[in-house]
Amino acid sequence: MTPPRLPLSRQPLRQLQDRIATGLITAGGIGVLMAILAIGVFLLWETLPLLALGDTLAVSRLAPLAWGTLKAAIAAMLFATPIALGAAIYSALFMSARLRSRIKPTLELMEAIPGVVVGFIAGLVLAPWIEQHLASALLLIVWLPFSAILAGALWHIAASRLRPRLPHTWAGLWLIPWLACMVVVALWLAPVIEQQWLGGDLRRFLDLHYGMDYVTRNTLIVGVAMGFAIIPSIYSLADDALADVPPALMEGAQALGASRWQALWKVALPTAGPGIFSAVMIGAGRAVGETMIVLMASSNTALFSASPFEGLRSFSAAIAIELPEASPGGLTYHLLILAALVLFIFTFLVNTLAEVVRHRLRRRYHRLGVRQ
Amino acid sequence: MKSNGFWREKKYRLHLALLGMLLLMTHAALANSSLRVSGTLGAVGSDTMAGLVLRWGEALTARYPDINVQFQAGGSASAPTALIAGTTRLGPMSRPMTEEERQQFIDHYGYPPLELRVARDALVIVVHRHTPLESLTLPQVDAIFSSHLACGEIDPIRRWEALPATASWPYGRIALHGRNLASGTHGLFQQRALCDGPFRPDISEYPGASAVVAAVGESPDAMGYAGYNHLSPMVKALRLTDEYGRTVAPSEAAIQSGAYPLSRDLYLYVNAPPGETLPAAEQALLTLIMSDEGQQIIRAAGFVPLPTNDLETQQVW
Amino acid sequence: MKRRSPHTIREATWLRDGLWPWLCAACVALSLLMLAALLTLLVTRGLSHFWPATLEEVTLGSGDIIIGQSVREAPLPQNAGLERLYFTGNREITGANWRWVSVDDITQQSTPNDLIRLERTPWGDFIGRLIAVESEGQQLTGQEAWDHVKNALTMPPSQRANSELLLATADGQTLRQPVSGISHFQAPNAMSWGQKTYVWGQNVWRFLSQGPRAANTGGGVWPAIFGTVLMVILMSVMVTPFGVLAAIYLNEIAHQNRLTRLVRIGVRNLAGVPSIVYGVFGLGVFVYGIGGSIDTWFFSDELPSPTFGTGGLLWASLTLALLTLPVVIVATEEGLARIPDAQREGAVALGATRLEMLTRVVLPMATPAMLTGVILAVARAAGEVAPLMLVGVAKLAPQVPLDGEFPYLHLERKFMHLGYHLFDTAFHGEDVQAAIPLVYATALLLVLIVLALNLTAIFLRHHLRRQRGNEC
Structure with missing residues (x-):
């Protein structure tokens, strides 16, 4: 592209244009940043009347919601973190590169599935199913890790002729049918176990022996559904952190006789630790603020209860249900805006923490300087 | 720029499309010229009555294509709020207004809302x-x-x-x-x-x-x-x-x-200043509700029609 | 980000690793399995709804005869066998659309070819037999009657001949149905596979192109598709220039100091702020604040009916624009950062001003990154529901906000949205059993739209990387 030659007399015009454009861009850029800042200012401003009241009412009405929010987030993290980190470890360090270049975008696509769809499936399909098959669902939690280990053990003792056909670097793929079969086995096994040891009905057993209630749309459902939604964000960031560990470090450890798993445990994980931490933090931030899933998959009961089989009500769901009806300026309106402010501050802090840690990590890798 | 011709052509095509749309619209307008009832009917309120309001809307739009019906279901409590805030003129509610809500409405407008019982x-x-x-x-x-x-x-x-x-x-x-x-x-x-x-x-x-x-x-x-x-x-x-x-x-x-x-009875509250005639679209809706077709719709929506004499005593507007 | 070079691990090392890696592999497999299960569920349930279902005629032990579509089976309590749910229609006669039948109670079951299914207003489906058609005083039977109905249905309801169908229900009651109230007519048992596929395609098309009927429990989702797309287009029109401006400012103009770094972290974090918070902001500032003021200044003669002081298209797209702003800024900045400084220096060395350098060198090179950012923003916005519930989505707004009435684009109107439509039909609908198949179809459509947008972004980014690779 050759710039058209301009007569010298137009030089001042060009300079002027440049100044104006720079000014405009600066104004636009700063304007956008101000608009973003305005969110925080607005929320603070609208909650001031509450603080002026100095009432404890706000605390007593928001406390169960805060607990519900936390409970949902914890349940989701308990479900998502092990799966996401395990997947990240496998795909960053063990999986074949060709497979990884396909699997990673696929898992990242999971993140794009709208919350309202996940919530619908969780509330209207998963919740009734788990209610009727509680024993199977709980059995699966133990059964699936067991079946993975079983697959590994079988592979180890398998004839060496079979192993190249089912390469371990592709295990993430060929384990899918295996797991699907094992799920079917568990579904068949659970009623048997229930009949043998639990008196035929797990829910009755829980009620008799532990006095535990069971609510259809409970924390367990929310945890699974929201966990499903945050797996990809944790996975993606943790995978990046692990894959960016300088290969020389791993190779060095293995050259000294460590197995690949030992190298991972002793070298890669400590090095990438901050990155993994920030991945988990960002997942937690998402879990705290997710709205549609909690709204549709939980029972919206504002209770203090630690039982995984009871419902909850979160800040975000309360805002979504109640704010459209709250008259502006009323107490409920201000309370709900306070809830939004809490969400805003919490996620902002968590994300900043994650971002700072990630930044540090990037500098550390830079110092190690082994990147080609 | 060498793409100029292309742009011109595109613009030309756009004109043609607009012209076509205009023709179609005038045609449609002529076809229905006997029924020139138009307007937007926005309703905010009970989601129990959503099915009913939506079906009325469908029947109304089938009859008068220029009527635009929008409905926001939030729950009955959202109807008085919206009526008073003025975000709507029609408030379907699955319970009567409380004395407090009615008083707030009167304080704001100086007249009570028009209350219609529409179904059981x-x-x-x-x-x-x-x-x-x-x-x-x-x-x-x-x-x-x-x-x-x-x-x-x-x-x-x-x-x-x-x-x-x-x-x-x-x-x-x-x-x-x-x-x-x-x-x-x-x-x-x-x-x-x-x-x-x-x-x-x-x-x-x-x-x-x-x-x-x-x-x-x-x-x-x-x-x-x-x-x-x-x-x-x-x-x-x-x-x-x-x-x-x-x-x-x-x-x-x-x-x-x-x-x-x-x-229980289901209600429709209308912000109707006394002495003024209602907008044509609202008039059409109320007429539909009290008609035989309207009562059929009530049954189709899963509710129960009012007894006939109850209907007749309410023809007030 | 750099990709790790492929590792070749010898089998021996893998064996020495023990069983831990297998757990990790299972995590990948499990995630994929869950994703596949979700998508399979949506696809099968969403698409099978449109298939013309076989109608069964069932005789019970009591002598009752019912005609209907078998919907689901469930076990009876205390191991008393199975029961089956039939969709029988004919609500104005039987009072219900459904009937449970114990499977053991069925004495006879057949699928005669003359069973028909009608979709009508206002009473929903009719399932039974066609006896005759009465048209202008004469009664048509047999093939003539069928042809007459088929002909009539090709015309819009208001122009159809004033004829009536004589219908018979399962238990022999007769019923008169005017042709004008019928929207669909089929005899699924008499259809061949080819015909069924054709009807299936027609049904899918009707779902995509028509408005909802019978209080969102039937019909299509066209206004919701239109509303979603229009809202997203408006949003991208707003978010693109501002996002790009902010990115250029941050990357090219502002001094790179502590403050810029802080701002950058701040912007990135906003991508993690829950969407409902943006909804609250939109409601408080756009709707009540700005909208209310616009109304008092410009539309005061309309008050108390609000024009902009209530949720609407404009506020919804503005809120989502704010929500997706960080996505566009971050993506554009990444694109800008990847352009080698040599390019900028070269341009300036040749005598270009900063503006010329930006518009002729930097921006063209960063265009794919910008596009990626916008597409990701669109994908996020298309699936977002929570903030919309606060700023202007409506349960039913059959008139789309774009029409022939001045000013053509009605920014103040409420609109329908696919995601909210899904939530609404699943939670607020009348007969949840009847609505569920439609919810699946809507969910499938929404997921397909969002996935397609995301895939576009991925391919664009991929393409961009390859191109860059060739240049460098």
């Missing part, structure tokens, strides 16, 4: 279709759903074993399902079935009645309340015993006559 509905207590329970007394309902027992029952009923009909099955706690605070169903149930006592805190709250019915329909140990029009094949509506000892099923006749204890 009932709150039904639903259980799973296999649950061997057929009827409850009203104090029992209170003992199940309320934490204060304002209706006079002595012991709260928490478990299925406490009811004679379900002594052997199902087992365990009665899982309760209901609506969220903003809905008129929630308010009315509290007033009529709980004698204004508070709800138990562990009732699952859903932002929609069909979600309540769906939840109850999937588990044999669940019980919930919902509007009559939301009944699905998965659930069974219980008969209720009123204070005179009559056990009444929520049938159309019992609801219309008011014999079923939890029957």
Whole structure:
């Protein structure tokens, strides 16, 4: 592209244009940043009347919601973190590169599935199913890790002729049918176990022996559904952190006789630790603020209860249900805006923490300087 | 730029398309020139009545294509708020306005809202279709759903074993399902079935009645309340015993006559300044509601039409 | 980000690792399995709804005959066998659309070819038999009657001949149905596979192109598709210039100091702020604040009916624009940062001003990154529901906000949205059993739209990387 030659007399015009454009861009850029800042200012401003009241009412009405929010987030993290980190470890360090270049975008696509769809499936399909098959669902939690280990053990003792056909670097793929079969086995096994040891009905057993209630749309459902939604964000960031560990470090450890798993445990994980931490933090931030899933998959009961089989009500769901009806300026309106402010501050802090840690990590890798 | 021609062509095509649209529009306008009722009807309010309002909207748009109907379902409590804030002129509510709400409206506008009773509905207590329970007394309902027992029952009923009909099955706690605070169903149930006592805190709250019915329909140990029009094949509506000892099923006749204890009227509130004629679109809606077709729609939407003399006494606007 | 070079691990090392890696592999497999299960569920349930279902005629032990579509089976309590749910239609006669039948109670079951299914207003479906058609005083039977109905249905309802169908229900009751109230007519049992596929395609098309009927329990989702797309287009029109401006400012103009770094972290974090918070902001500032003021200044003669002081298209797209702003800024900045400084220096060395350098060198090179950012923003916005519930989505707004009435684009109108439509039909619908198949179809459509947008972004980014690789 050759710039058209301009007569010298137009030089001042060009300079002027440049100044104006720079000014405009600066104004636009700063304007956008101000608009973003305005969110925080607005929320603070609208909650001031509450603080002026100095009432404890706000605390007593928001406390169960805060607990519900936390409970949902914890349940989701308990479900998502092990799966996401395990997947990240496998795909960053063990999986074949060709497979990884396909699997990673696929898992990242999971993140794009709208919350309202996940919530619908969780509330209207998963919740009734788990209610009727509680024993199977709980059995699966133990059964699936067991079946993975079983697959590994079988592979180890398998004839060496079979192993190249089912390469371990592709295990993430060929384990899918295996797991699907094992799920079917568990579904068949659970009623048997229930009949043998639990008196035929797990829910009755829980009620008799532990006095535990069971609510259809409970924390367990929310945890699974929201966990499903945050797996990809944790996975993606943790995978990046692990894959960016300088290969020389791993190779060095293995050259000294460590197995690949030992190298991972002793070298890669400590090095990438901050990155993994920030991945988990960002997942937690998402879990705290997710709205549609909690709204549709939980029972919206504002209770203090630690039982995984009871419902909850979160800040975000309360805002979504109640704010459209709250008259502006009323107490409920201000309370709900306070809830939004809490969400805003919490996620902002968590994300900043994650971002700072990630930044540090990037500098550390830079110092190690082994990147080609 | 060499793409100039292309752009010109594109612009030309756009003109042609616009012209075509214009022609089509005038054609459509001519075809319906006898029915020039137009306008936007925005309604905010009860989601129980959503099906009804939407069907009225469909029938109205079929008749007058220029009428634009929008409906926002938030719950009955959102109707007075929206009427007073002026965000709407039509407020469908599944309960009458409270004195306070009415007074707020009068304070704001200087005249009361026009109140129309448009249909009958009932709150039904639903259980799973296999649950061997057929009827409850009203104090029992209170003992199940309320934490204060304002209706006079002595012991709260928490478990299925406490009811004679379900002594052997199902087992365990009665899982309760209901609506969220903003809905008129929630308010009315509290007033009529709980004698204004508070709800138990562990009732699952859903932002929609069909979600309540769906939840109850999937588990044999669940019980919930919902509007009559939301009944699905998965659930069974219980008969209720009123204070005179009559056990009444929520049938159309019992609801219309008011014999079923939890029957209620559905209302439409209109912001109608006295002495002014209503906008044509609103006029058309009210005429439709009171017509035979409108009453058919009420049945199709799952509600119960008003008795004929009730309809006639309301032709006031 | 750099990709790790492929590792070749010898089998021996893998064996020495023990069983831990297998757990990790299972995590990948499990995630994929869950994703596949979700998508399979949506696809099968969403698409099978449109298939013309076989109608069964069933005789019960009591002598009752019912005609209907078998919907689901469930076990009876206390191991008493199975029960089956039939969709029987004919609500104005039987009072219900559904009937449960114990499977053991069925004495006879057949699928006669003359069973028909009608979709009508206002009473929903009719299932039964066609006896005759009465048209202008004469009665048509047999093939003539069928042809007459088929002909009539090709015309819009208001122009159809004033004829009536004589219908018979399963238990022999007769019923008169005017042709004008019928929207669909089929005899699924008499259809061949080819015809069924054709009807299936027609049904899918009707779902995509028509408005909802019968209080969102039937019909299509066209206004919701239109509303979603229009809202997203408006949003991208707003978010693109501002996002790009902010990115250029941050990357090219502002001094790179502590403050810029802080701002950058702040912007990135906003991508993690829950969407409902943006909804609250939109409601408080756009709707009540700005909208209310616009109304008092410009539309005061309309008050108390609000024009902009209530949720609407404009506020919804503005809110979502704010929500997706960080996505566009971050993506554009990444694109800008990847351009080698040599390019900028070269341009300036040749005598270009900063503006010329930006518009002729930097921006063209960063265009794919910008596009990626915008597409990701669109994908996020298309699936977002929570903030919309606060700022202007409506349960039913059959008139789309774009029409022939001045000013053509009605920014103040409420609109329908696919995601909210899904939530609404699943939670607020009348008969949840009847609505569920439609919810699946809507969910499938929404997921497909969002996935397609995301895939576009991925391919664009991929393409961009390859191109860059060739240049460098």
